[in-house]
Amino acid sequence: MTPASGRRNTTMAWADDSSLGLHRRALLRFKPGGPSTVLLVKKHRDTEASQKLEQLATWLRGRGVQVLVERQVLAEFPHLEACSGDDVHSVDLCITLGGDGTVLHLASLFADDARPIPPVISFAMGTLGFLTPFSAGEAEAVLAKLLWPPWQAEPVFCTLRTRRQCEVYWAGRMQRVHMVLNECLVDRGASPAMVLLECFVDGRHATTVQADGLIIAPPSGSTAYSMSAGGPMVAPSVPCTIITPVAPHSLSFRPLVVPENSVIEVHLPSNSRAQARASFDGRHAMRMLRDSSIVCRASRYALPMINRHPLDEDWYEGITQKLRWTGSLRPLTSVTHPPRDRT
DSSP: OOGGGOOOSOOOOOSSOTTSOSOOEEEEOOOTTOOSEEEEEEOTTOHHHHHHHHHHHHHHHTTTOEEEEEGGGTTTOTTSEEEOGGGGGGOSEEEEEESHHHHHHHHHHOOOSSSOOOOEEEEEOSSSOSSOOEEGGGHHHHHHHHHSOOTTOOOEEEEEEOOEEEEEEETTEEEEEEEESSOEEEEOTTOSSOEEEEEEETTEEEEEEEESEEEEEOGGGGGTHHHHTTOOOOOTTSOEEEEEEESOSOSSOOOEEEETTOOEEEEOOTTOSSOEEEEETTEEEEEEOTTOEEEEEEOSSOEEEEOSSSTTHHHHHHHHHTSOTTSOSSOOOSOOSOOOOOO
């Protein structure tokens, strides 16, 4: 082959699952007329969130939008319709009123990975939040601009936040499946002893760790428990999975960042001194028996989160303003260095 020919005598094919694309940033446009069905999810047992939901439901219904709420809050809003079962897949837009926990709860409503998830816009009515870029006070103004814009309006920026499908196995059989947006945690539970865990990545034994636990997190969970345990902060558009030990009995075990489409298995061996406990996004806590495993793999469909700013700007704004990343936790003063003693 000569350089001028422009041909190569090699071929290349994908070695992994090519259905999992690397694209995590999207531009969203609603069809003329805007969404026809909206699901409103609010913070649990919060009077202010209930009042805002009532206000927003009235505003949406006045514009011809069908408003659905969860069945467990229907007693508060008897004039609205309940969303249950397959109804969630007929929704055009999801709106949350609360904090990050409310977003995690919404994600749990889409428990299977068979169909795409509708876009989600989150309004902050909680405490510290990385998934709530809009304030509740601007909800109507933001929705009017996003959902019923002039024809020449720019598209809406979205981040596709991937989840992990966590399969629980015991005695060689799959017992249950959970989808997580923040993390899958395997820890020692109430046991006073550290737990022994074997970790496999793509079928290869990566390490055996003796620790208080092990966290498997997609990028959205990098600023949650994983960060508290010493894991890295990862922008939500990075296609990866984070493996973070919790108080390992080793100074050399540092967190790992592996490709998103890696299949991670956490196995509790028969010689572990302690049994383990597993939880999924802080829910569905269950006891793990010896010789049981949890297999985590990338979900097929991501959670499309509507952003205030393009690209990952919302995330950078969150870590600088809410975590004071690269800044001081104390109020800054004009003096940055103590004066020398001139006596």
